[in-house]
Amino acid sequence: MKIISSRSLAAFSLITLITLLLGWSRVALAEVMNFTVSPTVVNFETTQGTSKIFELSFYNQGKEPLRIKASIKKMELDVSGVPMLSKGGSGKHDWSSFVSVDPLSFKALPGKPQKVKVVIKSPRGRVGGGYFAVAFDAIPLKKKKRKVRGRQGITLGGQITTLFIGEVPRTGKRKGVIQNAKLVESDAAYSKNNPLGLEVMLANSGTTHLRAEGSVVLRSRSEKGKVVGRFPLKGGSGLILPKGERLFRGEWRDVWRQRGKKLIAEVRLFYSGGSVRKRYPLTIP
Structure with a gap:
């Protein structure tokens, strides 16, 4: 198969944005809200049929009281590792229907x-x-209406989340599969200032999450596999949920030294309990 041309979470503060509705007679003027929740990520192990209790801390760093409403969501990750939240369902790895939160709503002073x-x-x-x-989900406790140059303002809300990543130990498996690898398209010739870019998609076909990291080794096809370069593949935390995918990216800055050469790109990805490798022919123009 030929190569074809073609982010650890931490505690944070959320500030609402000012949204301008162009072409309308009103503009949206947001109250500035500043709040945190800790922890933002909970990793845990559990046993079937047992209960676990976690304590979160919500902190209002702003100057005005807030009305808070909590909800339990199904959690998935996109290929960049960004959480995607939705209403819970019946998926094998969606535990949202087995969770309770107390209190579900409160006033944050x-x-x-x-x-x-x-x-x-x-x-x-x-x-x-x-x-x-x-x-x-947070909104100011007292909604204040303002006027901006004769236009009525409305108050916007904000949202912050805690992600829960759980596992029943010794019951699942981790299995990474390299789906594809492709060069990042470039209209200019490779040079010191224009490195070769590579994107690799890793899928998790197992039944529990994995965290992967990787690299690429470049070998010469004409010099008995001599190593002519290597570079890391970066994919943020590398976390991939079951049936999920993660995009890893890397750059080879010494590609200009191999112009006109035929190489083998050996993609290597490692995770707890396993690894996966795949080779691709590569011709440097």
Whole structure:
């Protein structure tokens, strides 16, 4: 098969954006809100049929009280590792329907932490990994209407989440599969300032999550496999949920030294409990 041409989460503050509705007689003027939740990611192990309790801390860093509403969400990741939240379903690895949150709604006063209890009753008969998220939607407790040059303003809200990454130990498997590898298209010739870019898609066909990291080794086809270069593949935390995919990217800055050469690109990706490799022929123009 030939190569064809063609982000660790941390605690953070969320500031609402000002949205301008062009062509309308009104504009949206957002109240500035600043709040955090800790932790933002919970990694845990559990046993079938048991309960686990977690405590989250919501903190209003702003100057005005907020009205908070919590909800439990199904959690998936896109190929860049960005969480995608939706209403819970019946998927094998969606544990959102086995979770309760207390309180579900509360008033967050400035400078005063609010404790939130999350309880998961680990489902029987489920193996491998299980995932969900707790989302906190916030709006100012007192909605203030303002006028901006004669136009009425409206207050916007914001959202922050905690992601839960769980596993029933020794019941699942991790299995990475390289789906494809492709060069990043470039109209200019390769040079010191225009490196070769490579994108590799890794899928997880197992039943629990994996965290991968990788590299690429370049070998000469005319010099008995001599190594002529190598570079790392980066994919943020490298976390891939079951049936999910992750895009890894890398750059080879010394490609200009191999103009006109025929090479073999050996893609290597490693994760706990396994690794996967794949070779691709590569001709440098």
